[in-house]
Amino acid sequence: MIILDSVTKKFGAFAAVDNVSYTIQKGESFALLGPNGAGKTTIVRMLLDFINPSSGSITINGLPASDPESRKHIGYIAEQHMIPPYLSGFEYLSRHASLIGLSGKDAEKEVDRVLEIVSMKGLERKNSAAYSRGMKQRIALGAALLGQPMFLILDEPITGLDPIGIRDVRKILENLRGKGVTVILNSHLLSEVEKTCETAAIMYKGKILIKDTINAIVKGHETLEDVFVRYIEHENE
Amino acid sequence: MNNVIKITVYTMRDQMRHKSFYVLLGLSILFILSIRGCYDGGYTVNGKIVDNATVAWHVSKIVFHLIAAGMFLMVSMLSMKIFSRDHEDGSVVLFLSRSVFRWQYVLGRVTGTWALCLVFMFILHLTIFLTVWAKTGTFISGYLTASLVCSINLLFVIACVCFLSLFLPDFISALFTMGILFVGFISDGGYQLINSDIVRSAVPSSINLEPALWRVLYPKVFMVQAYADAIISKSEFHNMGHFHPLLNLSFFILLIMTLMLVCFNRKEI
Numbered sequence: 001m002i003i004l005d006s007v008t009k010k011f012g013a014f015a016a017v018d019n020v021s022y023t024i025q026k027g028e029s030f031a032l033l034g035p036n037g038a039g040k041t042t043i044v045r046m047l048l049d050f051i052n053p054s055s056g057s058i059t060i061n062g063l064p065a066s067d068p069e070s071r072k073h074i075g076y077i078a079e080q081h082m083i084p085p086y087l088s089g090f091e092y093l094s095r096h097a098s099l100i101g102l103s104g105k106d107a108e109k110e111v112d113r114v115l116e117i118v119s120m121k122g123l124e125r126k127n128s129a130a131y132s133r134g135m136k137q138r139i140a141l142g143a144a145l146l147g148q149p150m151f152l153i154l155d156e157p158i159t160g161l162d163p164i165g166i167r168d169v170r171k172i173l174e175n176l177r178g179k180g181v182t183v184i185l186n187s188h189l190l191s192e193v194e195k196t197c198e199t200a201a202i203m204y205k206g207k208i209l210i211k212d213t214i215n216a217i218v219k220g221h222e223t224l225e226d227v228f229v230r231y232i233e234h235e236n237e
Numbered sequence: 238m239n240n241v242i243k244i245t246v247y248t249m250r251d252q253m254r255h256k257s258f259y260v261l262l263g264l265s266i267l268f269i270l271s272i273r274g275c276y277d278g279g280y281t282v283n284g285k286i287v288d289n290a291t292v293a294w295h296v297s298k299i300v301f302h303l304i305a306a307g308m309f310l311m312v313s314m315l316s317m318k319i320f321s322r323d324h325e326d327g328s329v330v331l332f333l334s335r336s337v338f339r340w341q342y343v344l345g346r347v348t349g350t351w352a353l354c355l356v357f358m359f360i361l362h363l364t365i366f367l368t369v370w371a372k373t374g375t376f377i378s379g380y381l382t383a384s385l386v387c388s389i390n391l392l393f394v395i396a397c398v399c400f401l402s403l404f405l406p407d408f409i410s411a412l413f414t415m416g417i418l419f420v421g422f423i424s425d426g427g428y429q430l431i432n433s434d435i436v437r438s439a440v441p442s443s444i445n446l447e448p449a450l451w452r453v454l455y456p457k458v459f460m461v462q463a464y465a466d467a468i469i470s471k472s473e474f475h476n477m478g479h480f481h482p483l484l485n486l487s488f489f490i491l492l493i494m495t496l497m498l499v500c501f502n503r504k505e506i
Contacts, residue, residue, distance in 0.1 A: 048334055050506035068336040076334045082327025086254050092331070098243060099335040 001026050002047070002151070002182065007056035009042050009206075016042040018206035019056070024199075026150075029173065029183040031193040031214075033228055034203035040186045041079060042206075044155050047184070048076060060151065072100070075144030079156040079186070081136060085129035089120055089139040092128060096143040114142035119168060133160035141169065152176065155186045170196055190224045202228060204235050240337045244345025249353045252315065261311070262357060265304075269364045272296060276372045290375040297365050297377060298469055304365075305387050305462060308358045309418060312391050313411035315354065316398040319346050320501075321407055329506055340498045343399075347494070350395050355388040383465035389486050390458050394418070396490050400497040403504065417456060424452045425459035425477065432475040448477055456489045457482035 002024040009017040017039040024030045032040045045051045046058055049065050063070035083092050090111065097107040115121045118138040128136065137160050144152055158166045166189075173183060173196040187193050193200060194214060201211035209231050210217060218224050252258060275296050280287040323329040323346070332342045362384035369375055394414055401410035428448055430436060460482035467474035476482065 045506070050330075050333065052503075068338050070336075071334065072336040074334070076330075078327075078330060082325075082330065084251075084326040084328050084331070086251065095247065095331060096335065099240070099332065099337060 001061065002184070003057075003059045004043070005057045005059075007043070007046065007053045007058060009039070009046060009051065010054045015206050017046070017053070020203075020206070020208050021056075022201060022208060022211050024182055024184065026182055027178075027180045028199055029177060029185070029197040031185045031187060031197040031200040032203060033187070033190065033193065033200055033224075035232060037205075038203040039206040040203055041155055043203075044076075044153055044184070044186060047153060048074070073147075073150035074153060075146065075149035075151070076153045077137070077140045077144050077155060077157045079159060080133075081140035083128040083131070083136050083139060085127070088125050088127055089115075089131065089135075089142075090124040092139060093124070093143055093146065096146050100147040102147065110146055111142075114145045117145060117172060118142040134162055134165050137161055138165065138168075141172070145172070148181075150181060152181060152183045154183065156188065157185070158187065158189060158192065166192065190228055194218070194224045200224070202231050204232055209235065240341040241345045241348065244332065244337075244342060245349040245352060248346050248349025252350065252353050262360065265307070265361050266364050269300065269304075269361060270368065272300060273368050273372055276369070290373045293369045293373045293375055294377060297369050297380065298466065300365055301362065301380070301383065301469065302462060302466070304358060304361045305390065305465075308354060308391060309394055309415070311357070312350070312354050312394045313398050313414055316347075316350050316395040317402050317407040317411040319350065319399055320402055324506075333506060339502050343498055343501050344494075347392075347395055347399060351388075351392045354391045354395070355385075358388065358391065359384050377469060379468040379471065383468040386465045386468060386483070387461060389483060389490070390461050393456060393458060393486050393490050393493075396493040396497065400493050400500070403497065403500050418458050421455055421457065421459045424448075424455055425457060425463065428452070428477050429459075429463050429475060453478035453480075454485075457485040461486055 004020055004022050007017055007020045008015060020039075020043065032043065034040050042051070046053050047060065047065055048071065049068075052066070058065040060070040061073070083089070087095070093111045093114065094107060097103075097110055102110055111124075112121075115124050118141050120135065120138050120142060123131075123135065124139075128139065131139065137157065141154075141157060144154070158169050161169065170192060173185070176183060177198075183197070185193065185197055197214060199211070199213050200217060202209045202217075214224065217227055222230075276289050276293045280292055320329075329342070333339065359381070362381060366377060366380045369377060397414045397417065398410050401413055404410075405413065457477070460477060464474050464476075464482055466472075478485075480488075
């Protein structure tokens with residue numbers, strides 16, 4: 001379970017995240033939606049302790065986000081995920097495997113498993129400098145899936161992926177449903193969110209405008225996109 | 238602690254991927270081997286013929302310090318990019334998105350760079366040691382011990398450059414550290430010179446000159462070199478103040494590392 005309690009993050013006088021509180025239950029597939037600069041990535045960075053909240057608290061599985069132990073079961077993909085150019089995909093995944101405590105044959109097996117999942121088998125020995133953006137995203141997704149994490153934090157995971165890649169990610173996320181994995185998905189692609197997530201929150205200017213199940217947010221003949229636009233336009237008025 | 242070792246090993250491996258590392262090592266060894274011709278010549282000083290072993294011994298001591306000075310430059314270049322490169326290529330996210338403490342990451346990076354440079358310097362010093370041994374049959378005892386003693390200087394430079402690179406541009410942080418070393422070189426070098434046998438016999442009153450407090454407390458990088466020199470020469474070491482230079486430098490390393498960890502803990506990734 002992830003709990004954000006009155007979390008605020010200020011950069012100088014500007015509040016990137018403004019008094020945000022919500023709880024993400026275990027096994028929930030949760031989407032964080034909002035236009036650029038809404039504060040979605042700031043929340044993700046606070047979850048991973050890359051930045052500290054100015055006030056409020058974040059707990060992951062009962063541990064404060066500042067405790068590295070809280071990241072033990074987290075898989076993470078950054079928006080435009082970077083892989084050191086001197087590492088091959090295999091080396092990158094092996095390092096992740098080693099950092100989560102896998103070694104020897106276990107690590108090799110696990111790396112092999114995720115390479116199959118992200119369709120990068122056969123390409124893993126190439127230097128990552130030679131990978132396309134989509135291939136890097138696939139390797140990053142593989143790293144996030146290593147060790148069967150309890151939490152997946154995906155910040156724009158389908159950026160740079162081709163339609164087949166997008167479909168693969170959707171399938172992976174659908175497979176994780178019902179397996180107790182908590183997914184936090186930041187995405188601009190609302191149609192994908194509708195297909196893969198159960199709950200969503202719409203953020204704007206650092207505040208949560210609505211958080212509910214997608215079925216409750218989207219009513220009648222509206223799509224998630226319609227609702228999203230309606231909320232943002234209402235705030236702009 | 239396990240993570241520190243892992244990151245140390247990764248750091249060494251990553252640095253060793255660069256071809257320039259091997260080119261530099263090869264060129265340095267070639268340079269050292271090229272001076273072996275000095276040991277063969279016939280030298281006369283003040284009308285007395287100097288034997289090959291004495292020449293080799295003096296040349297080795299000079300090259301010992303030249304290598305150390307070259308290593309300061311190399312270490313600064315390597316360490317100034319540690320944090321900025323990790324930030325640019327995603328390495329910092331790789332480590333810190335896992336259950337790695339920030340101090341483990343910093344310590345791993347610093348230790349890895351230090352270990353690599355220590356080995357690099359030791360190989361060069363070992364090359365001289367073996368060359369002298371092979372050419373003249375002279376066994377300069379203390380030479381390799383002195384090399385290990387000097388490695389603390391490398392750690393100081395790494396810690397200093399890394400710490401400064403958290404606030405200053407990479408190149409400026411390396412330059413600033415070189416400046417710190419240069420001031421120490423002038424201050425401690427002057428002290429060593431005043432206390433040398435030649436100056437003491439020429440100007441006996443110089444012995445009574447007490448150095449200013451800041452000179453006594455200043456990081457004793459040059460003094461460690463002088464101490465290493467004394468180990469090789471088996472001569473008397475003229476220390477400045479009551480604290481041994483190794484103690485002085487250990488204190489500064491500890492202080493800088495602590496400050497670096499505190500600052501890095503507050504840094505936004």
